[in-house]
Amino acid sequence: MSHDESLHPDRMDGSRPEGPPLGPYAWWSHPAAERPRIWDDPANVRKLLIGFYIACAVLVLLELVVDRHEYHPWEAIFGFHAWYGFAACWMLVVIAKQMRRVLMRSEDYYDVD
Amino acid sequence: MWIDLPPFILLFVGGVLAAVTRGTLRKSIMLAVPILGGLNLIGVEHGARFQYEVAGQTLTLFRPDGLSLLFGYLFHLAAFIGNLFALHLTDEEGATLQHSSALLYAGSALGAVFAGDLITMFVFWELLAFTSVFLIWARGTERSYRTGFRYLVIHVLSGVLLLSGAIIRAQETGSIEFGNIGLDGSLGAWLILISFGIKAAFPLAHNWLTDSYPESTATGAVFLSAFTTKVAIYGLARGYAGTEMLVYIGAVMTAFPIFYAVIENDLRRVLGYSMINQIGFMVTGIGLGTALGVNGAVAHAFNDVIFKGLLFMTMGSVLRQTGRINGSDLGGLYKTMPWTAAFCIVGAASISAFPLFSGFASKSMVMAAALEEGHSIVWLVLLFAAAGVFHHAGIKIPFFAFYGHDSGIRTTDPPKNMLVAMGISAVLCIVIGTFPEQTLYRILPFEGGYHPYDVTHVLTQTQLLFFGALAFVGLQKFHIYPAELRSINIDVEWLYRWVAPRIVGGVGSLVSRIDGAVRGTAVSAARRVIAVGSRDHAGEGLLARTWPTGSMLLWVAILLVGYITFYLAR
Numbered sequence: 001m002s003h004d005e006s007l008h009p010d011r012m013d014g015s016r017p018e019g020p021p022l023g024p025y026a027w028w029s030h031p032a033a034e035r036p037r038i039w040d041d042p043a044n045v046r047k048l049l050i051g052f053y054i055a056c057a058v059l060v061l062l063e064l065v066v067d068r069h070e071y072h073p074w075e076a077i078f079g080f081h082a083w084y085g086f087a088a089c090w091m092l093v094v095i096a097k098q099m100r101r102v103l104m105r106s107e108d109y110y111d112v113d
Numbered sequence: 114m115w116i117d118l119p120p121f122i123l124l125f126v127g128g129v130l131a132a133v134t135r136g137t138l139r140k141s142i143m144l145a146v147p148i149l150g151g152l153n154l155i156g157v158e159h160g161a162r163f164q165y166e167v168a169g170q171t172l173t174l175f176r177p178d179g180l181s182l183l184f185g186y187l188f189h190l191a192a193f194i195g196n197l198f199a200l201h202l203t204d205e206e207g208a209t210l211q212h213s214s215a216l217l218y219a220g221s222a223l224g225a226v227f228a229g230d231l232i233t234m235f236v237f238w239e240l241l242a243f244t245s246v247f248l249i250w251a252r253g254t255e256r257s258y259r260t261g262f263r264y265l266v267i268h269v270l271s272g273v274l275l276l277s278g279a280i281i282r283a284q285e286t287g288s289i290e291f292g293n294i295g296l297d298g299s300l301g302a303w304l305i306l307i308s309f310g311i312k313a314a315f316p317l318a319h320n321w322l323t324d325s326y327p328e329s330t331a332t333g334a335v336f337l338s339a340f341t342t343k344v345a346i347y348g349l350a351r352g353y354a355g356t357e358m359l360v361y362i363g364a365v366m367t368a369f370p371i372f373y374a375v376i377e378n379d380l381r382r383v384l385g386y387s388m389i390n391q392i393g394f395m396v397t398g399i400g401l402g403t404a405l406g407v408n409g410a411v412a413h414a415f416n417d418v419i420f421k422g423l424l425f426m427t428m429g430s431v432l433r434q435t436g437r438i439n440g441s442d443l444g445g446l447y448k449t450m451p452w453t454a455a456f457c458i459v460g461a462a463s464i465s466a467f468p469l470f471s472g473f474a475s476k477s478m479v480m481a482a483a484l485e486e487g488h489s490i491v492w493l494v495l496l497f498a499a500a501g502v503f504h505h506a507g508i509k510i511p512f513f514a515f516y517g518h519d520s521g522i523r524t525t526d527p528p529k530n531m532l533v534a535m536g537i538s539a540v541l542c543i544v545i546g547t548f549p550e551q552t553l554y555r556i557l558p559f560e561g562g563y564h565p566y567d568v569t570h571v572l573t574q575t576q577l578l579f580f581g582a583l584a585f586v587g588l589q590k591f592h593i594y595p596a597e598l599r600s601i602n603i604d605v606e607w608l609y610r611w612v613a614p615r616i617v618g619g620v621g622s623l624v625s626r627i628d629g630a631v632r633g634t635a636v637s638a639a640r641r642v643i644a645v646g647s648r649d650h651a652g653e654g655l656l657a658r659t660w661p662t663g664s665m666l667l668w669v670a671i672l673l674v675g676y677i678t679f680y681l682a683r
Contacts, residue, residue: 037448039516049586056583059576069569071484072492081496085577088500089584096375097595103602104376110601110610111256 124220151189173229179558198534231279242268248333278304312345355402366393367498409478440597445519465507474549
């Protein structure tokens with residue numbers, strides 16, 4: 001991979017130079033092409049996500065076998081921390097997105113007199 | 114301990130030497146000073162010394178005890194890591210200014226935490242502001258210049274409040290010693306609390322932090338994030354432990370900034386908001402006032418300096434290598450900055466309190482203390498904030514900078530000294546997180562064992578974080594997650610950066626219009642008088658023709674009227 005080639009200002013958007021389509025190993029013979037990285041392949045991303053979903057399921061199911069102490073009455077609810085974490089983050093983002101309607105300004109808002 | 118000396122002296126000497134030396138010599142000084150100073154603190158004897166009588170009061174320059182020593186070690190460590198991270202700076206980047214002020218700034222922080230009285234603390238309190246502002250100004254942009262002034266005004270104000278509070282307390286109690294103050298209803302105690310609150314970025318007084326840190330230099334933010342707010346946390350822990358109001362202030366601090374962090378585009382400003390969130394946990398722990406709560410607060414301060422420093426270092430590297438820091442401009446950098454990306458993930462895992470990472474060992478202490486004291490609602494807020502911080506600092510920062518949409522930017526990892534500094538911090542995050550009882554817990558100021566690693570706690574925390582991440586995946590999949598937009602969000606600063614200038618501007622233009630009219634009338638009247646008077650005085654260049662005389666006449670008249678009014682009204 002050549003850093004100089006890829007830094008060409010015309011290609012700062014990540015586009016490839018024009019020409020015939022390049023194969024997956026073209027980076028070897030064709031310096032302008034980039035070696036594909038691990039997350040460029042959607043199959044890898046899918047594998048990661050499937051592993052993640054399984055981990056989530058296992059974490060909740062572990063509650064059935066692990067003797068868990070409760071320090072707060074709500075913790076008696078099955079999977080309390082799981083759904084609380086999920087709901088908290090979902091709400092956080094949905095509310096924050098609505099806050100933009102009121103709070104968002106252009107980047108030079110304070111610079112303009 | 115080799116020499117019994119207040120620690121700030123060595124750092125101040127280093128700061129001066131850094132200003133007059135160059136090259137390898139300066140680099141050696143930058144690294145040696147914090148190491149020697151830190152080693153010199155090991156095994157130091159507790160107790161106040163270096164005391165001087167001034168005007169009937171005792172000034173104490175060096176008071177090492179459990180609490181101040183923890184911050185003493187921490188600040189030496191932070192200065193070393195920060196200096197290593199900034200070691201490559203060239204003269205074009207303002208190396209002399211930045212190196213020198215960084216050491217003086219670290220020295221001021223050490224002076225403040227080892228000060229045994231409020232007046233000495235005040236002096237270092239102000240020095241913290243005056244030495245650190247150069248790390249903002251060194252950026253050299255118009256924006257950083259203005260931000261630096263706002264930063265300075267707010268911190269000087271905080272210092273003035275501290276001094277006023279100290280004077281009032283000295284009159285009431287006869288002593289300026291800095292011990293437990295507590296809110297006893299006296300004005301002095303309130304003023305000091307507000308002064309600490311401004312530096313600790315309490316809600317409504319928080320905006321200086323998110324305003325200034327993102328405008329500082331790539332390396333300067335690392336120092337800024339380490340010292341100022343942590344000195345304030347030290348002050349609160351020393352003076353206001355067990356003040357119940359702080360429990361609620363802290364809870365608010367954990368919750369509100371995370372909303373801002375989600376929609377903020379500048380990734381260093383996101384870190385600023387998440388910093389307020391982390392300080393919230395500390396403030397809550399201090400407010401609880403139990404041994405577990407205060408230990409948790411200062412332990413979290415210790416960890417925060419390291420992992421927040423690490424995150425600021427990774428974002429500083431991104432800024433240095435790409436010249437960009439907005440989420441909307443970045444993405445896919447893991448391809449060309451793999452080390453930085455890996456360090457960022459360690460920092461993100463630590464701030465999110467993943468088991469085996471440092472945040473876990475300290476944040477859990479504060480949360481356990483909140484439950485022990487029966488603060489059920491506060492605990493739920495803290496739990497919400499703990500999930501939320503993972504969302505924005507743990508996922509958003511690494512994802513939008515290093516993964517996500519490929520921005521097409523191709524660069525390299527930063528210079529070696531920056532990588533080594535990040536590497537040291539990352540190792541510390543993991544070592545402290547994995548073996549807290551062998552490391553950090555040994556230097557905590559108060560007695561009381563705490564064992565973070567039990568099955569319940571590890572499981573529940575992992576559930577919380579994984580399902581928080583699941584929410585992120587879902588929000589991305591359904592395209593609900595707000596896109597990074599080139600924008601800013603108004604905050605409290607809107608009042609003093611937008612509203613106030615317009616009110617002042619409006620009043621000002623009104624005043625100047627009235628003033629102009631009055632002056633015009635007066636001047637023309639005076640000119641008529643002079644014209645009449647000078648008719649017989651032939652010749653040119655009469656003094657009365659000029660403006661200053663006209664307005665002088667007016668002001669003399671006003672003074673006269675005022676004097677007579679006061680005289681009669683007496």
